[in-house]
Amino acid sequence: MERLRKYGFVLGFLAVPVTLYVVFVISPYIQAFQLSLTSWNGYQANPAFVGFENFTRLFNDEVFWNALRTHGIVLLVMPLVVLALALVFAFLLNLGGGSRGAGMRGVWGSTFYKVVFFAPQVLAVAIVGVLWKAIYRPDESGVINGAVMKLGGEPIGWMSDPNLALWSLIAVMVWQAVGFYVVLFSAGMSAIPKDYFEAAALDGAGRFTLFFRITLPLLRDTIQVGWVYLGIAAFDCFALVQVLTLDAGGPDGATTVLPVEIFKTAFSYSKVGYASAMGVALFFLTITFAVLTLRVTRREKIEM
Amino acid sequence: MSHPGEITRRQLLRRIGLTAFVAGPGVGLLSACATGGTTAAPSASAPASSAGTDPKNPFGVDAKKGLEVVIFTGGFKDDYAKLVHEAMYTKSFAGVSIKHTGTQNVGTMLRPRFLAGDAPDVVNNSGPEAMDVAALAAEGHVADLGPLWDAPALDDPGKKVRDTVTPAAIEEGKLNGKDMTLNYVVSHRGLWYNSKLFEKEGWTLPQTLDEFKALGDKAKAKGIHLFAYPGQKGPYYMLWNMLYQAAKIGGNQAIIDIDNLVDNAWKSEAFKASVTAWHEIFTKYSDKSYLGLDHTQTQIKHLQDKFLFYPTGSWLEGEMAKDKPDTFEYALAPFPTVTANDTMPYGAIQVGTGEVFFATAKGKNPQGALEYLRIMLSKEGAKGFVEQTKSLTIVNGSAEGVDLPPGLASANKVQTAAGQSLITSARFEGWYKELFDYAWAQQNILMGGRMTVDEFLDKVQKKADDIKADSSIAKQTRNA
Numbered sequence: 001m002e003r004l005r006k007y008g009f010v011l012g013f014l015a016v017p018v019t020l021y022v023v024f025v026i027s028p029y030i031q032a033f034q035l036s037l038t039s040w041n042g043y044q045a046n047p048a049f050v051g052f053e054n055f056t057r058l059f060n061d062e063v064f065w066n067a068l069r070t071h072g073i074v075l076l077v078m079p080l081v082v083l084a085l086a087l088v089f090a091f092l093l094n095l096g097g098g099s100r101g102a103g104m105r106g107v108w109g110s111t112f113y114k115v116v117f118f119a120p121q122v123l124a125v126a127i128v129g130v131l132w133k134a135i136y137r138p139d140e141s142g143v144i145n146g147a148v149m150k151l152g153g154e155p156i157g158w159m160s161d162p163n164l165a166l167w168s169l170i171a172v173m174v175w176q177a178v179g180f181y182v183v184l185f186s187a188g189m190s191a192i193p194k195d196y197f198e199a200a201a202l203d204g205a206g207r208f209t210l211f212f213r214i215t216l217p218l219l220r221d222t223i224q225v226g227w228v229y230l231g232i233a234a235f236d237c238f239a240l241v242q243v244l245t246l247d248a249g250g251p252d253g254a255t256t257v258l259p260v261e262i263f264k265t266a267f268s269y270s271k272v273g274y275a276s277a278m279g280v281a282l283f284f285l286t287i288t289f290a291v292l293t294l295r296v297t298r299r300e301k302i303e304m
Numbered sequence: 305m306s307h308p309g310e311i312t313r314r315q316l317l318r319r320i321g322l323t324a325f326v327a328g329p330g331v332g333l334l335s336a337c338a339t340g341g342t343t344a345a346p347s348a349s350a351p352a353s354s355a356g357t358d359p360k361n362p363f364g365v366d367a368k369k370g371l372e373v374v375i376f377t378g379g380f381k382d383d384y385a386k387l388v389h390e391a392m393y394t395k396s397f398a399g400v401s402i403k404h405t406g407t408q409n410v411g412t413m414l415r416p417r418f419l420a421g422d423a424p425d426v427v428n429n430s431g432p433e434a435m436d437v438a439a440l441a442a443e444g445h446v447a448d449l450g451p452l453w454d455a456p457a458l459d460d461p462g463k464k465v466r467d468t469v470t471p472a473a474i475e476e477g478k479l480n481g482k483d484m485t486l487n488y489v490v491s492h493r494g495l496w497y498n499s500k501l502f503e504k505e506g507w508t509l510p511q512t513l514d515e516f517k518a519l520g521d522k523a524k525a526k527g528i529h530l531f532a533y534p535g536q537k538g539p540y541y542m543l544w545n546m547l548y549q550a551a552k553i554g555g556n557q558a559i560i561d562i563d564n565l566v567d568n569a570w571k572s573e574a575f576k577a578s579v580t581a582w583h584e585i586f587t588k589y590s591d592k593s594y595l596g597l598d599h600t601q602t603q604i605k606h607l608q609d610k611f612l613f614y615p616t617g618s619w620l621e622g623e624m625a626k627d628k629p630d631t632f633e634y635a636l637a638p639f640p641t642v643t644a645n646d647t648m649p650y651g652a653i654q655v656g657t658g659e660v661f662f663a664t665a666k667g668k669n670p671q672g673a674l675e676y677l678r679i680m681l682s683k684e685g686a687k688g689f690v691e692q693t694k695s696l697t698i699v700n701g702s703a704e705g706v707d708l709p710p711g712l713a714s715a716n717k718v719q720t721a722a723g724q725s726l727i728t729s730a731r732f733e734g735w736y737k738e739l740f741d742y743a744w745a746q747q748n749i750l751m752g753g754r755m756t757v758d759e760f761l762d763k764v765q766k767k768a769d770d771i772k773a774d775s776s777i778a779k780q781t782r783n784a
Contacts, residue, residue: 039776042415043439138596139605145593160535160596160752246536246596252749267411269738270436271776 029283036276042266047273054277064278066253067261068285071235074170075289079230081174083223086181089117091211093182094189095197114186118179125176129243132172133159136244159246162254169255172240177233181226188222189215224297228290235286238263258282359461362678363451363671367397371672372424374405374414376431379619380489380659380693382406385428388688392679393672400672411435418445423664425673429485430659437662438479438735438778447663449483452674458682465681473657473698475784476729486677487657488689490696491617492636492715493544494653495531499635499714501609509637511650513581516640519612520589529611531585534602535595535748538616540733542582542751543744545615545639547730548654549578552639555647556728556784563732564781565772570765574647579750579757581642586751595752607632617656621711622694634711636718652725653718657698728784735780742767 036054040047058064093106093114107113120128135143136158145155158168196214205213216223238259242248248264249256258278266275358364373390375382382404390402405424407413411433417423418435423445429435440446453466453474466474470490477485502508505526510516520530533542550558554574561569569575590611594602599616603624606614609632614620621634628634641650661680663673679685686702689695694712696703708716719726733740743764750760771777 041436041439043418043436043443043445045419045443133598136596137601138593139591141601155593157592157596160592162754246748247539247745250745250748251535251595251752252754253745264741267433268741270439 032276032279032283035273036280038273038276039271040273040276041270042272043270050273054274055281057274058277058281063253063256063261064258064281067256067258070166070255070257071285073166074173074237075231075234078170078173078177078234079227081170082177082181082230083226085174085178086185086226087216087219087223089113089178089182090185090189091207091215093117094186095207095210095215114182117182120176121179121183123176125239126243128172128176129240132244136168159244160251162252165245165251165254169237169240169245172244173233173237177230184222184226185219188219192218220297224294227297228293231289231293232286235259235282235289258285359456361675362455363674365397365671365675366669367400369669369672370401370403371426371669371676372403372405372667373426373676374407374410374424375428376410376434376659377406377408378431379623380695384689384692388692389676389680389685392682392685392688393676396675396679397672409433418443418664421666423667425664425667425669426661426676427664428659428661434660437485437660438780440662441479441482441484442778445664445666446484447665447670447673449477449486449663449674449677452486452663452677452681453483455674455678458678459684465678468683468700469681469698470655470657470700472655472726472728475782476657476731477660478782480780484662486661486680487659488661488680488697489657489659489693490698491619491656491658492653492719493548493615493617493656494639494715494718495545495613495615495637496606496620496634496711497613497637498606498609498632499710500631500633501612502635510640512641516585517589520585523612524589528609529591530589531613531615532590532594532602532605532611533586533615534597534599535751536598536601538599538602539748540740540744541599541614541616542586543740543747544654544730546575546578546582546747548727549582549639549642550575551654551727552648552652553577553642553646559728559730560782560784562768563730563735565732565736565768565779567769568765570768571761576757576761577642579760583750583757587753592752595748603627613637617658618712618715619695621709625709634709635714636711638718638722648725648727651718651722652727653715653722654727654729655719656729731780731782736771736777738777739764739767739771 035047037049037051038047039050039053093110095106123131136145137143138145138155138157138160140146140149140155142155142158144158149155157164159165192215196218197210200210200214236259237257241255241257241260242263245255248260259282262275262278262282265278266272371393373385375385385406386404390404394400394402403424405413408431410427410429410431414424414427415435418440429437437446453464455465457463457465457468460468473487473490474483477483477487479485497509507519507522510519516530523530533539533545547559547562550572551574554572554577558569558572558574561572562575597605603614603620604627605611607624607627607629618636621628624634636653638651638653661677663670663677667673680689681699683699683702686697686699687704687706689697690703690706694709696712696716703716746755746760746763749755750757755763772779
C-alpha cells in the first residue's frame, strides 16, 4: 500500500513531462534511426528500405570526414581555451585581488569586467554571427582589416582564407562562451570556504599557489560539467557556421560541420534518409564523447 | 523496508516497462507523423474532363468550393496575389472564399501537409525552401498543366493560353517531359552597370574581351575594379555568368549538354574558354576581398562605383531600390565576345523564367487551382503583377502601358535587340542542386587562386560523373 502510494505520487509528477519528452524527443530520435535505413526523399509516402547503404556511403563520403575533422579540431581547441580563459578570469574577478580585510576579493573594477565578459552570452547566436561578419569583413570596411589597411598592411581573408577560417570561427565561439563559464566558475569559487584561502595565505601561499593548489582542485566538478557542455557545443556550431562562414562550411570545406551538412542534405538535396544517417552518426559521436569524458575524469568527491 | 533511493533490479525492469507503456501511445501517434504512412493510394478527382467546353469556365470550377493559395513572400511580397489574382478569382466566382497564406518557409510549412494529404490548391514554390517538384510529382501531388496551356485564354477565348506566353516558359516548366510548373516571371541575366557613370566618363560598352580588359585598365587608373561577384553569399551568380558566356561562345548546346550530364560536357571548349576568360578578368581586374563579401555588401559597393560590372538577374534593381543613390542608374550589358568565332553575336542575352507556381492534384479544389493560374496568365492578371512588383511576366505584352524603371527598360531594350539570340537557362541548378553547389564552391577555390582552370574543370566533371552514376538521383533530360 505504502509502495503504491509512493509510486503513484512519483508517477503523478512524472507522467506529463515524460510523455512530452517521449513525444517530442525520444520518438523523433527513433524515427531518425528508422529513416536512416531508408532512401526517403522527404516526399514519398512509403520510403524504400535500403538497409545500411546510407552508412556505407557515409563512410566513403569526403564531406563527412571533412566535417569530422572540423569537429575534432574544435573539440580539442575550443573547450581547452574557453576553460583556461574562464578560470583565469574567474580567479582574477573573485580572488585575484588577494585578501583585503575579511575574505578574498577580485581585482579592481571586477564588477565592471563581469558585465563585459557576460555581454556576448546574452546575444543571440545569429546576432553574434552578423556582428563578427562585420568585424571579419575582408575589405577596408571591416573592423580589423580597416585598421590593418590603415596601417599599410595587406587585407586578411579571415573567413575566406582556408587556413584561417576555422581559427577565426573558433575565436568567435571562445569569445561567446567564455562569459558563461566565468559566471559558472565564479559561483563555484564563492562556494569554496574562505578559511581555506586564509589558511593557505597565512602559510605564505601566493596567488599562483592558491589557484593551482586550492581553487582548481575544488572546482573540478564544475570544470568537468563545463567540459561536457563545451564538447557538445563543439558538435553543433550550426548557427555560427550558417551565418558567418563562406556559404555555410567554406572555403574549401574548411569549416564544414555535420549539423549544417545534415540540413543541406535533407532540405536542399532532398536526401532525408541519408541526412538521418548523418544524424545517427552525430548522435553516437556526441554520446560517446559525453560518456568518455565523464568516465575518464571521474574520481572520488571531495567533501567540503 | 527498502531505502527510497535504492532501486532493485526488479524495480528497474518494472520502471522500464512503465516507460514503454507511457511511450506506447505516443509512439503510435507519431509513427504516422514523419513519413505519412500509407496515405498515398487515394487520389482526388482529376481536373474536370469537360475542359474546353465553356470558355468562361473551361475546367468546370465549382464556385462553392473554397481555394487555398500559398505564396512565397520574397522580393515580390504577396500583394500581387491578394490584390490582383485573388480579387479576380473572387470576382469570377462570387461568394467564393479564398484562404491566403504568405510565407518565406514554403518547404517547412507545406512538406508535412503534403505528407498528411492536406495540400493547398495553388503554391508559389520559390525561395530558399522551395520543394522538390519532381519528387512531389512522383507522388502524384502535382497537377498536369497540359489542360491549362490548351485552355482558351481568359481575355481572348479565340486563343489558347499556350499562345499568349513566352514559349521558353512552357519549356522550362516541364519535368520529365510533362507540363508541371508555371514559371511566371521573366528575368534577364547579364552584366549590370551604372549607365550614369559610363555617360559621365564617356565610356562605351566593351563588345569584345580585349575591349573589356582595356576598359578594365582605364577603370583601374581611376581606382575602380572592372568586375566583382560575392563569394560569401551568392557566388553562383558567377557560375551562371560563366555558363551563359559559354553558351554565347559555343551555343546553347554547351549548357544543354551540361544539363543532360553528357560525358565531358564541363570540359567543352566553349566552357573552358569562358572559365579561362572570367578567371583572368577576376584575378587581374578585381579584388580577392570580394570572395569574403555577401551579395548585399557587394551590391552596395557596386552602387558606390567601386566596380563596373556585376553579374546577376533583373531583380537586382528592385532589390537595391532603397539604397540606390541618384548618381546610379542600372542598365544591362550583354556578355563580351570572347573568341573570333563565337556562335552567338554580341548582344545575345539570357532570358530565364522563375517564380515557380504549381497546382496541386490532390488538393480540395484542383479545378479552381488551374483557373487561378489561368487568371494569372490573363492580360489583366499579368499587368497587375507587373505594376505591383516592377518585374516582367511571361505573358506577352504584360508590361504594355506600365511605367518600367530604367534597369528593366534597359533589359527590355537589350532583349529586343537580341532578337532570337537568346541564351537558355541552366536547368541542372534545380535538377541536381548538389552538382550546382559543388561547382560554385570549386569556382571560389579557382578564383581564390588555389586551383588551375583545368583542375577546376576536372573536379566538376568528376562530380557530374558521380551524379550520373548515382542511381538514387532521379535524372531529367531536355532537348532544347
